[in-house]
Amino acid sequence: MxxxxxxxxxxxxxxxxxxxxxxxxxxxxxxxxxxxxxxxYKVDRQLKINRKILKKYHHSGISKIRKEELLEAGFNPHFFTHYYKTMHGNLYLFCYEYGFMDLQKDGEPKYLMVNWQDYMAKT
Ligand SMILES: [Zn+2]
Incomplete structure (x- = not known):
């Protein structure tokens, strides 16, 4: 039944x-x-938190930041809005105009921070 x-x-x-x-x-x-x-709403909230944190840590142009520092601030790398793959195969994940990429070099996990550029939408 x-x-x-x-x-x-x-x-x-x-x-x-x-x-x-x-x-x-x-x-x-x-x-x-x-x-x-x-x-x-949960996703939406996290995306906004991520953007706020990335914005805060973004200095001018490209910079590196300790992964742990972002995570401690409430950043969740599983939530992003879009991506850009460079011709070298590097994957940048974005939260709106602020991007980040995993850097596994030199011991401590870091993120490379990038700003969204218009040309990225064309590829
Ligand atoms: Zn019923």
Whole structure:
């Protein structure tokens, strides 16, 4: 026997039914939308936090920053808006106009900071 996808009551009537009635169907859709929106706002918030942190650490043009320092400030590198791959295969990740790239050289993990340039959109 199947149960309602919203209230979990046993379903009666036609086969393949997912909800008791229109009420359960609407309530389910509403709850679902709320969950999806919550994720959207979470991502949106993190992107803005990331941008704010990158902006703060960006000096003029290119600079290097300790990865740990950014992470401690609340930076989350899994959230970015877009990327740019150089012809040498380096991948810059961006939060809006501020970019960062993993630098695995010289022991301590660092980020190389870059600013978005118009030519990056053309490749
Ligand atoms: Zn139900």
């Amino acid at each position: 199947e149960n309602c996808a919203y209230c979990n009551s046993p379903l009666t009537g036609r086969k393949g039914k997912r909800f008791c009635d229109q009420y359960c169907k609407s309530a389910h859709q509403y709850a679902n939308r709320k969950v999806k929106e919550a994720f959207y």
